[in-house]
Amino acid sequence: MDSRTQPPTSVRTTCPYCGVGCGVSASADGVSPDSAHPANQGRLCVKGSALQETLVPSGRLLHPRVNGQDQDWPEALAAASGAIRQAIAEHGPGSVAFYLSGQLLTEDYYVANKLAKGFIGTPHVDTNSRLCMSSAVAAHKRAFGEDVVPGCYEDVELADLLVLSGSNAAWAHPVLYQRMKAAGRAGRRVVVIDPRRTATAELADLHLKLKPGTDSVLFNGLLVWLSDQDAVDRAYLANHCQGFEQALAAARQSAPDLAAVARHCDLPVDEVATFYRWFADTARTVTGFSQGINQSVAGTDKCNAIINCHLATGRVGQPGAGPFSLTGQPNAMGGREVGGLANTLAAHMDYDTPGARVRLAEFWGADRIPTGPGLKAVDLFDAVHRGEIKVLWIMGTNPAVSLPQAARVQDALARCPTVIVSDCVAETDTTVHANILLPAAGWGEKDGTVTNSERCISRQRSFLPLPGEVKPDWWILSAVARELGYGKAFGYQGPADIFREHAALSGVAARASGGHQRFDISALSALSNARYQQLEPVQWPVFQGPTGRLDGTRRLFSDGRFATADGRGRLIPVHTTAPGQQPTAAQPLVVNAGRIRDQWHTMTRTALAPRLLSHRPEPFIEVHPDDACALNLAEGDLGRLTGASGEAFVGRVRVTGDQRPGEVFVPIHWNDRYASRGKATALMQPVTDPVSGQPEGKHGVASLVPVACRWQARLLRRPGADWQPDRASPGGYWSRQPLSHSDSWWLAGQQPVDWAREADAWLGGAPQVLMDDPASGRFRAARIRDGRLLAVLLVEPVASELPDLAWLDQCFGAERLSKEQRHCLLAARAVDTEDVGALVCSCFQVGEHQIASAIRAGHTSVEALGRSLKCGSNCGSCIPELRGLLAQHAVSAAEVAS
Numbered sequence: 074m075d076s077r078t079q080p081p082t083s084v085r086t087t088c089p090y091c092g093v094g095c096g097v098s099a100s101a102d103g104v105s106p107d108s109a110h111p112a113n114q115g116r117l118c119v120k121g122s123a124l125q126e127t128l129v130p131s132g133r134l135l136h137p138r139v140n141g142q143d144q145d146w147p148e149a150l151a152a153a154s155g156a157i158r159q160a161i162a163e164h165g166p167g168s169v170a171f172y173l174s175g176q177l178l179t180e181d182y183y184v185a186n187k188l189a190k191g192f193i194g195t196p197h198v199d200t201n202s203r204l205c206m207s208s209a210v211a212a213h214k215r216a217f218g219e220d221v222v223p224g225c226y227e228d229v230e231l232a233d234l235l236v237l238s239g240s241n242a243a244w245a246h247p248v249l250y251q252r253m254k255a256a257g258r259a260g261r262r263v264v265v266i267d268p269r270r271t272a273t274a275e276l277a278d279l280h281l282k283l284k285p286g287t288d289s290v291l292f293n294g295l296l297v298w299l300s301d302q303d304a305v306d307r308a309y310l311a312n313h314c315q316g317f318e319q320a321l322a323a324a325r326q327s328a329p330d331l332a333a334v335a336r337h338c339d340l341p342v343d344e345v346a347t348f349y350r351w352f353a354d355t356a357r358t359v360t361g362f363s364q365g366i367n368q369s370v371a372g373t374d375k376c377n378a379i380i381n382c383h384l385a386t387g388r389v390g391q392p393g394a395g396p397f398s399l400t401g402q403p404n405a406m407g408g409r410e411v412g413g414l415a416n417t418l419a420a421h422m423d424y425d426t427p428g429a430r431v432r433l434a435e436f437w438g439a440d441r442i443p444t445g446p447g448l449k450a451v452d453l454f455d456a457v458h459r460g461e462i463k464v465l466w467i468m469g470t471n472p473a474v475s476l477p478q479a480a481r482v483q484d485a486l487a488r489c490p491t492v493i494v495s496d497c498v499a500e501t502d503t504t505v506h507a508n509i510l511l512p513a514a515g516w517g518e519k520d521g522t523v524t525n526s527e528r529c530i531s532r533q534r535s536f537l538p539l540p541g542e543v544k545p546d547w548w549i550l551s552a553v554a555r556e557l558g559y560g561k562a563f564g565y566q567g568p569a570d571i572f573r574e575h576a577a578l579s580g581v582a583a584r585a586s587g588g589h590q591r592f593d594i595s596a597l598s599a600l601s602n603a604r605y606q607q608l609e610p611v612q613w614p615v616f617q618g619p620t621g622r623l624d625g626t627r628r629l630f631s632d633g634r635f636a637t638a639d640g641r642g643r644l645i646p647v648h649t650t651a652p653g654q655q656p657t658a659a660q661p662l663v664v665n666a667g668r669i670r671d672q673w674h675t676m677t678r679t680a681l682a683p684r685l686l687s688h689r690p691e692p693f694i695e696v697h698p699d700d701a702c703a704l705n706l707a708e709g710d711l712g713r714l715t716g717a718s719g720e721a722f723v724g725r726v727r728v729t730g731d732q733r734p735g736e737v738f739v740p741i742h743w744n745d746r747y748a749s750r751g752k753a754t755a756l757m758q759p760v761t762d763p764v765s766g767q768p769e770g771k772h773g774v775a776s777l778v779p780v781a782c783r784w785q786a787r788l789l790r791r792p793g794a795d796w797q798p799d800r801a802s803p804g805g806y807w808s809r810q811p812l813s814h815s816d817s818w819w820l821a822g823q824q825p826v827d828w829a830r831e832a833d834a835w836l837g838g839a840p841q842v843l844m845d846d847p848a849s850g851r852f853r854a855a856r857i858r859d860g861r862l863l864a865v866l867l868v869e870p871v872a873s874e875l876p877d878l879a880w881l882d883q884c885f886g887a888e889r890l891s892k893e894q895r896h897c898l899l900a901a902r903a904v905d906t907e908d909v910g911a912l913v914c915s916c917f918q919v920g921e922h923q924i925a926s927a928i929r930a931g932h933t934s935v936e937a938l939g940r941s942l943k944c945g946s947n948c949g950s951c952i953p954e955l956r957g958l959l960a961q962h963a964v965s966a967a968e969v970a971s
């Protein structure tokens with residue numbers, strides 16, 4: 074579609090969040106699941122269900138900005154191209170770098186990669202997908218000869234043994250988890266391998282709560298055990314693989330027997346034995362793995378340790394059997410297809426693929442193809458910090474939050490002479506460093522394709538007009554290319570033109586490989602604009618049948634022929650056994666970081682939907698009860714984690730036996746826009762996997778201390794009020810939680826405050842209603858003008874005494890406060906309203922207290938709670954927590970197991 078045409082009002086499109094890639098029917102009025110999409114088959118999780126609530130104008134970047142001033146596009150394009158041209162002239166093409174995103178559409182990714190590698194001539198094109206699944210990419214290439222996920226989602230349903238390693242699918246891939254759950258049947262077993270008892274562990278027949286970072290030893294041990302029990306497929310190994318003996322010898326070094334594995338992984342021997350026996354006995358075994366495996370200094374080895382066991386048993390690309398990398402991002406795989414990683418070239422060709430540079434130069438009509446790989450994410454930002462990169466163009470991502478040692482990344486951005494940022498959000502931790510800000514189209518406005526975790530290409534279609542001066546990323550990139558004098562190669566009229574070229578290039582690469590390369594969608598290179606618009610989800614490789622029908626491919630390598638030169642799969646010796654960072658006396662705790670159920674990445678979209686911030690409204694630290702006791706921490710206290718670099722994370726303490734002693738968990742989402750010190754990456758060192766370059770994201774070390782607080786407060790103000798918590802309470806804790814009708818902050822501080830004197834500054838003017846009790850430390854005040862509520866401040870000595878704000882937020886929605894509302898303002902609750910407690914079900918806004926009451930009233934199963942309160946009856950994301958509450962409230966095991 075041309076960017077100037079008006080989009081239709083309702084379309085079938087794809088969810089922009091996780092790698093499951095669910096189909097969505099969307100319009101400006103609402104979203105619903107696309108029942109015809111093969112990924113979700115009529116389901117959506119809570120994030121997908123709330124998409125419509127995120128389509129709000131607040132915070133959008135609507136106009137180009139250069140050095141803080143709004144500019145027209147011609148000036149902005151001239152500024153961007155001028156900076157690039159000058160950097161090339163003065164410092165060479167390698168002084169220009171691109172940092173892309175798995176949120177980009179494939180067409181946008183393709184144009185960025187082509188401009189950088191073909192015409193500017195820089196190899197420095199990396200992406201936030203480096204932080205997500207680059208270890209899986211490297212492992213696929215080592216084992217299979219190509220970055221290929223062999224299986225499909227149906228396999229997790231067909232599997233008789235489902236192993237989930239380093240994957241909290243219930244929260245990170247919720248719809249796929251629902252499919253796993255729905256496929257449960259007599260005899261089907263699930264093994265969850267995770268140091269934490271996550272929501273996913275609720276599905277487990279066996280939960281291996283192993284010591285963090287020891288997964289490769291567990292799978293090395295499995296390889297040894299399979300061999301010793303004569304449970305490997307010798308014929309498959311002989312006919313289709315190489316490297317078994319070397320891999321086995323390496324495995325024996327770290328995992329000679331069950332006892333050694335159990336000791337190393339800190340697991341009971343019988344649990345390890347059970348897992349191994351189940352794996353050996355079950356032909357239909359799928360091992361799903363995700364960020365818990367990938368985000369590690371030994372991520373590639375861990376992935377290969379898993380794949381080794383599947384190759385050794387011949388379980389690759391079979392119905393219900395295979396290793397399965399669950400991709401985090403919506404289009405990480407599309408980015409991999411076009412070559413949007415620093416160590417790849419284009420269309421699954423690498424720099425060392427014979428003839429690739431020449432082929433690509435001919436295809437693109439380009440003469441500046443770099444000779445070797447560029448810098449991977451962490452190294453790239455180090456080069457920015459050293460001043461070697463003069464122009465850095467960041468597209469659709471927030472590295473100032475997501476890369477390790479966030480403060481150093483911010484310092485690097487501040488040092489870079491020209492930072493160009495294309496984004497749809499005006500203010501992020503990264504955009505504040507931009508010299509040139511370019512307004513990019515967001516979900517619902519942009520148009521193109523994405524590829525999900527099972528190689529399924531789906532259309533993401535627009536259904537909203539482009540607001541302000543917003544443009545699609547491919548348009549912005551092509552316009553800069555034209556300014557640089559490369560117009561002939563970038564004369565695209567719309568994404569269909571780009572997709573056809575991308576598809577054609579895949580065919581060039583696949584043919585040149587002599588048939589080894591499986592990524593081939595050249596059958597789609599002749600799609601008309603109309604057929605591109607109507608393109609149905611299809612899994613690559615794609616072939617055209619004799620009738621002209623386009624057929625995808627569900628599984629690959631099913632015949633035992635891999636994408637290597639000799640067609641054999643490779644078992645890889647895995648020697649790595651330990652995580653990079655070890656706890657010390659100064660930093661005695663291991664820090665794990667991950668996603669929460671209702672937020673996505675750095676919250677730029679999900680925080681726009683208030684109900685998505687209700688489930689976990691603040692940054693938090695999950696701590697084992699023993700550690701909490703030893704550190705004098707209680708549930709609801711604030712705690713401060715300090716990492717090896719001295720950077721800190723402050724969050725609300727959650728005491729839970731789901732953690733192992735000596736280990737804590739923090740969420741990855743909060744950032745400087747939403748919390749005073751809430752960046753998990755502040756606790757991670759910039760150490761990387763030697764093969765993939767993926768940084769460690771699951772194994773930091775830190776100390777933990779209570780944050781002494783003299784007071785705790787909630788402040789609500791009308792949205793849009795320019796209130797700076799750092800200015801009001803220097804050095805104090807704050808966390809922002811937008812509500813439906815107001816903006817709210819959690820606040821806490823150690824410094825004494827004379828509330829009666831200083832409340833005006835917090836409320837934006839003198840309060841009209843006030844209650845001050847200095848003896849108890851309680852203070853409440855509200856500011857009202859012309860009957861409208863403008864601000865409320867509630868102060869208590871401890872956070873647990875702060876009320877639920879749902880009722881107060883409703884008061885902000887009133888044009889004029891009623892007499893009763895005014896009367897009850899400082900109580901923060903009408904006389905007859907219930908305190909629902911912490912939110913559990915985001916879809917129907919059902920809180921913990923309501924659920925507890927319903928359980929006590931005899932609703933003692935998930936289904937009964939659903940009938941009574943509706944909780945758990947829509948997206949199902951909260952069902953693991955409902956089960957937890959059922960168990961907690963002393964329901965018998967038989968009743969809970971419904």
Ligand code: SF4
Pocket residue numbers: 088089090091092093094095113116117118119120121122246247248249
């Ligand atoms: S599972 Fe992932 S793709 Fe599907 S609706 Fe949820 S966030 Fe979107």
